[in-house]
Amino acid sequence: MAGKKRRRRTEKTARRTTRACLTALSLSLTKHLAPANGGDVVTAAAACGDANLAFSPAAIYAAMAFLAAGAHGDTLQEILDALGGESRDDLAAFASAVAERALADTSRSGGPAVAFACGAWHDAAWTLCPEFRDAATAAYKADARAIDFSHEPERAVNEINGCVESATNKRIDSILDPSSVNTSTNLVVTSAIYFKGKWDAPFRRSHTMVDKFYRLDGSTTDVPFMRSSRSQLIGVRKGYKVLKLPYRSPAPPPLLLPPPPPRRRKGGSSQQGEAGDEISNASDDDELPKYSMCIFLPDERDGLAAVVEQMASGPGFWHYRLPTMRVPVGDFRLPKFKLSISSSMKHVLRDDMGINSVFSDVDADLSDMAKRNDGGDEPGTPLHVGDVRHKAVLEVNEEGTMAMAATGSYLLCGANVVMDQPETVDFVADHPFLFFVIEEMSRAIVFVGRVLDPLISGL
Incomplete structure (x- = not known):
C-alpha cells in the first residue's frame, strides 16, 4: 500500500513538472502574439505580424513528445x-494524459468537439524502428509512415493532407501547402487541432448586432x-x-450504485467501511474535463502589445489573473470569429525552447526512430526534422444547447451575485484582444491566440 502511495506521489510530481513546462511553451508562443512594431519583429510568425x-x-507539446520517442543522445x-521530463516515459505519460483529457473529443457526452491529429x-x-512505431500507436x-519526398514532393503533400483530413473527420482538410516540402526533405x-465548444450559457442569436471593430x-x-445582459465572470x-466564458462540460456517466453490503454475521465484520473508503478516495484524475475561454482585453485600443508583455512575464500570470466571481454587466459585446491558422513552429521551438539539433542536418540524432534502408553507417545526411507544421482551427459564435431549466438556474445564480455586487462592469471587445482556451482540471492550455480583425478567418 505504501508503495502505491509513493508511486502516486511520484506521478503527481512528474505531472506538475511537465505541466509547468507546458505553461512555459505556452508563454513562448504568447510572445509571438505581440503585433508587429514597424516591421521589426523576429518571430516564427514575422510574416503574420x-x-x-x-x-x-x-497539441504542439504532444507532437514534440512524440518526436522524443525516436530521439537519442x-x-x-x-x-x-524543453518539455520538462526526466525520460521518454515521463513525456509519454504526460502527453497521453493531455491527449486523453484536453485533446479528447467529448461531443458525444455534451462537451466540446475536438479533433487532434x-x-x-x-x-x-528510411525504415521506422519497431519500438518507435509501437510507441507512436x-x-x-x-501516424508515422514513409513517404517519397525525394522524387514526388507534391504527391507527398497531398498524401499528408489526406491523412490529416481523415484523422480529423474532414474537420481539417489540409496542413501543408506545396511549398512546405521539397526533394531534400x-x-x-x-x-x-480543431475545437468547437458550446457555451455553458449560450448567447441569443436575436441579440447579435453589427457594430464597429477598431x-x-x-x-x-x-x-x-x-x-448579453447576464452576469459574467469578469476581472x-x-x-x-x-x-472567462465556460464551455458546456461533458455529462457525467450514469451513477452505478454499489452492491449492497454483505450480511453481517455473528462474530463477523461488514465490508461496508472498505467500500466506502474506496469511493471516497477516488482519484482527481477521474474528474471530468472542464473547458473555458479566457479573453484578455486591453483598456486601450492599441494596448495589445503591453498586455502580451505582461502575459509573457511569468508562468503564473495568466492563471492567477482569471476572474473567480460573477459581476453584473452594463455594455457587453464580444465579436464572433473563426480562426484557421497554419504556420511553422520551427523557429519557436529552436530559438525560444532550445530544441536545436533535431533541425540540423549535421547534429540530429533520431537513430531510435528510423534506420537507412541500405543499412550503411557511412557519414551522410542524417534523418532530421525539416519543419514542424501546426494548424489550429477554432470557432466562436452564439451556439449553445442548455436546457431551459438549466438556463433558468444559471440566471438565478447570476441574480444572487447581482445582489452582492451591485457595481456593473462593461466589457466591449471592439478592439484587438488575446484569448486562451484552457482545460481547467489539468490546467492545460489548449489554445492561445490573438484577434486583430474578427472578419479574417486565417492565413
Whole structure:
C-alpha cells in the first residue's frame, strides 16, 4: 500500500513538472502574439505580424513528445529539457494524459468537439524502428509512415493532407501547402487541432448586432457582436480586463450504485467501511474535463502589445489573473470569429525552447526512430526534422444547447451575485484582444491566440 502511495506521489510530481513546462511553451508562443512594431519583429510568425494568430500548446507539446520517442543522445536531451521530463516515459505519460483529457473529443457526452491529429512523415529511404512505431500507436495515437519526398514532393503533400483530413473527420482538410516540402526533405512532423465548444450559457442569436471593430491602425470594420445582459465572470485589472466564458462540460456517466453490503454475521465484520473508503478516495484524475475561454482585453485600443508583455512575464500570470466571481454587466459585446491558422513552429521551438539539433542536418540524432534502408553507417545526411507544421482551427459564435431549466438556474445564480455586487462592469471587445482556451482540471492550455480583425478567418 505504501508503495502505491509513493508511486502516486511520484506521478503527481512528474505531472506538475511537465505541466509547468507546458505553461512555459505556452508563454513562448504568447510572445509571438505581440503585433508587429514597424516591421521589426523576429518571430516564427514575422510574416503574420498584422494578422490573427492561434496556436495549441497542448497539441504542439504532444507532437514534440512524440518526436522524443525516436530521439537519442543530445537531441533527446534537448527535447527533454524543453518539455520538462526526466525520460521518454515521463513525456509519454504526460502527453497521453493531455491527449486523453484536453485533446479528447467529448461531443458525444455534451462537451466540446475536438479533433487532434499528430504525425511524423519520413522519406522512403528510411525504415521506422519497431519500438518507435509501437510507441507512436500506443502512447500517442499518432501516424508515422514513409513517404517519397525525394522524387514526388507534391504527391507527398497531398498524401499528408489526406491523412490529416481523415484523422480529423474532414474537420481539417489540409496542413501543408506545396511549398512546405521539397526533394531534400526527409522528415516532417505535423500536429493539427480543431475545437468547437458550446457555451455553458449560450448567447441569443436575436441579440447579435453589427457594430464597429477598431483595428490597430485606427481603421474600423463592421462585425457581428454577441451581446448579453447576464452576469459574467469578469476581472478588472490594471490596463486590461479578463472575461472567462465556460464551455458546456461533458455529462457525467450514469451513477452505478454499489452492491449492497454483505450480511453481517455473528462474530463477523461488514465490508461496508472498505467500500466506502474506496469511493471516497477516488482519484482527481477521474474528474471530468472542464473547458473555458479566457479573453484578455486591453483598456486601450492599441494596448495589445503591453498586455502580451505582461502575459509573457511569468508562468503564473495568466492563471492567477482569471476572474473567480460573477459581476453584473452594463455594455457587453464580444465579436464572433473563426480562426484557421497554419504556420511553422520551427523557429519557436529552436530559438525560444532550445530544441536545436533535431533541425540540423549535421547534429540530429533520431537513430531510435528510423534506420537507412541500405543499412550503411557511412557519414551522410542524417534523418532530421525539416519543419514542424501546426494548424489550429477554432470557432466562436452564439451556439449553445442548455436546457431551459438549466438556463433558468444559471440566471438565478447570476441574480444572487447581482445582489452582492451591485457595481456593473462593461466589457466591449471592439478592439484587438488575446484569448486562451484552457482545460481547467489539468490546467492545460489548449489554445492561445490573438484577434486583430474578427472578419479574417486565417492565413
